[in-house]
Amino acid sequence: MASDVVYLDHAATTPMRPEALEAMLPFLTERFGNPSGSHGPARHARRAVDDARDVMAGALGCRPGEVVFTSGGTEADNAAITGTLACRPGAAAVAPAAEHHAVLAPVEAAGGRLVEVDATGRVDLDALAAALGPDVGIVSVMLANNEVGTITPLEEVAAVVAEAAPGAVLHTDAVQALPWLDVAVAAAPAGLVSVSAHKFGGPQGVGALVVRDGTDLAPLLRGGGQERDRRSGTHNVAGIVGMAAAAGVLQRERVAQVTRVGALRDRLADGLLAAVPDAVETGVTGAGPDRRHHKVAGSCHLCFDGVEAEALLFLLDTAGVCASAASSCASGAADPSHVLAAMGLDRERAGGSLRLSLGWTTTAADVDAALGAVPAAVARLREPSVGGRR
Ligand code: PLP
Numbered sequence: 571m572a573s574d575v576v577y578l579d580h581a582a583t584t585p586m587r588p589e590a591l592e593a594m595l596p597f598l599t600e601r602f603g604n605p606s607g608s609h610g611p612a613r614h615a616r617r618a619v620d621d622a623r624d625v626m627a628g629a630l631g632c633r634p635g636e637v638v639f640t641s642g643g644t645e646a647d648n649a650a651i652t653g654t655l656a657c658r659p660g661a662a663a664v665a666p667a668a669e670h671h672a673v674l675a676p677v678e679a680a681g682g683r684l685v686e687v688d689a690t691g692r693v694d695l696d697a698l699a700a701a702l703g704p705d706v707g708i709v710s711v712m713l714a715n716n717e718v719g720t721i722t723p724l725e726e727v728a729a730v731v732a733e734a735a736p737g738a739v740l741h742t743d744a745v746q747a748l749p750w751l752d753v754a755v756a757a758a759p760a761g762l763v764s765v766s767a768h769k770f771g772g773p774q775g776v777g778a779l780v781v782r783d784g785t786d787l788a789p790l791l792r793g794g795g796q797e798r799d800r801r802s803g804t805h806n807v808a809g810i811v812g813m814a815a816a817a818g819v820l821q822r823e824r825v826a827q828v829t830r831v832g833a834l835r836d837r838l839a840d841g842l843l844a845a846v847p848d849a850v851e852t853g854v855t856g857a858g859p860d861r862r863h864h865k866v867a868g869s870c871h872l873c874f875d876g877v878e879a880e881a882l883l884f885l886l887d888t889a890g891v892c893a894s895a896a897s898s899c900a901s902g903a904a905d906p907s908h909v910l911a912a913m914g915l916d917r918e919r920a921g922g923s924l925r926l927s928l929g930w931t932t933t934a935a936d937v938d939a940a941l942g943a944v945p946a947a948v949a950r951l952r953e954p955s956v957g958g959r960r
Contacts, residue, residue: 576891576939580769580868580929581716581746586812587771587930593815594773597808605805606796615807622814629817630763630780631754638779638800639810643745643766646779647672647710649790649801650741650762654708655680656788661707664735666693667912668717673710673743674908687912690853690864691720695730702734709738713747713756717896717909717925718853719869721751728759739785745769745777749820749929750828750866761785767813770820771930776809823930831928832867838926838937839870845945848875852923853913868928873915877922877951885947891940894925 577585597618603611605619620634627634640646651663651673663682665673668691677684686697693711702709711727714720724742731740741762744753749770757763763780767773781787781800793802839862843849852871854861874882879895886893896907910920926940 574890576936576943577931578870578926578928578936578940579892579894580749580932581719581925581927582894583768583774584749584771584929585931586768586773587816587819589819590767590772590812590816594808594812597811601807603807605807606794615805618811619805619807622810625814625817626778629748629754629821630765630778631758632763632780632782635798636780636782638781638797639805640764640777640779640801641775641806642768642777643670643743643764644672645790646745646764646766646777647741647743648676649779649787650764651676651680651708651710653787653790654739654741654762654785657786658707660705662705663708663710664698664701664706664738665710666698666712668693668715668909669710669712670716670743670745673712673741677710689913690855691715691718691909691913692722692864693727695726698727699730699734702731702738704735704737706735706738708741708762709735710741710743712743712745713751713753714744714866715853715909716746717907718871718913719746719865719927720853721747721756721864721866724756724759746866750824750868752824762787767809767816770816772813772816773809776806776813778813827930828867831930831932834932834934834937835867835870835928836862838928838940839872841937841941842870842872842944845941846872846874846948849873849948850875850919852910852915868932870926870928872924872926873910873919874922874924874948875919877948879921879923881951882922882924882947885950886943889943889947891943893940894927895923896925 603615605616623634623637626637663677663680665677666687667684668687683701685701686694709731739761742757742760743764744757745766748765761782766777791802850873906920
């Protein structure tokens with residue numbers, strides 16, 4: 571990345587760890603074998619995939635045979651929901667309204683039910699209980715929200731599901747959680763767990779779905795029968811190897827990164843609240859020192875009344891600061907975020923949202939630069955002559 575770019579969009583994608591790139595390179599060159607074959611190069615590739623499976627199983631708290639490699643988080647989420655419902659004809663899917671579209675779209679396509687969230691974006695457990703019943707086949711609740719960073723206590727969700735829909739499978743989208751939480755522990759109550767490599771220092775286009783033993787799942791992709799018939803298609807060997815290398819680094823560094831990045835995030839959020847009149851931090855609880863405890867360490871989300879998010883992103887980009895307004899897929903779209911709407915923010919306030927997401931490469935200098943650029947851009951957009959909304 572150009573050294574003059576202040577990259578604060580790690581929730582969209584985070585730079586690859588050098589260890590991941592190094593691990594991948596041989597599989598893009600001389601170690602090109604197809605792991606499904608039987609000759610030497612194929613066996614070498616298969617061994618690499620098996621080793622990567624062991625590493626991912628360690629990171630995700632499951633057995634190696636429970637890891638199904640996918641093309642990323644979107645495929646893992648779709649496979650979990652569509653694949654579970656295919657095994658249970660007529661069953662319903664239930665998810666909170668603030669899920670990622672990779673969950674919402676298959677739930678809605680199956681005619682499923684969406685459940686309210688609270689002002690922090692966390693699923694309302696009473697509303698969840700009310701939406702459940704014996705007809706429910708799958709409940710999908712994300713571990714950490716991609717826009718506002720709110721963490722779900724999955725144990726509490728699992729208890730509600732066990733009580734009100736005991737036959738249902740619990741799926742969690744842990745795509746945004748893995749860089750910050752011990753997913754092996756936090757996602758333990760779920761039968762299905764989705765992750766994506768490019769959110770934690772691996773390459774784009776590869777991910778995994780944990781399918782715990784005893785969890786029935788029909789394949790989304792049928793063909794050559796790879797991944798024990800759970801996901802056909804030639805393995806992305808280099809991608810899988812890179813993902814495992816990133817997971818290995820993450821396991822060694824995660825705790826220290828959470829402390830380091832969390833302190834940077836607090837300085838950034840507190841600094842912007844102090845520097846920008848009427849700035850509102852989204853999804854926090856009260857004003858006490860623990861008001862961000864339910865958020866992942868890299869997440870800083872604010873709303874600026876009287877400002878259009880798209881114009882703010884443009885000015886920040888011009889100043890060399892990379893940020894986003896909502897999730898990366900929704901960013902730039904005219905519709906305000908469905909997550910903020912579900913959290914009860916009105917259209918006006920949600921229209922002035924800014925997501926700054928920090929990650930493993932974020933430095934104190936990045937935070938300083940954002941603390942200079944964001945207040946200046948907001949002030950400029952609020953000048954009546956520039957077309958501010960107030
Ligand atoms: N789920 C969440 C919570 C995400 O943030 C994302 C990506 O932004 C996805 C799923 C989709 O993952 P991928 O980009 O690997 O398809």
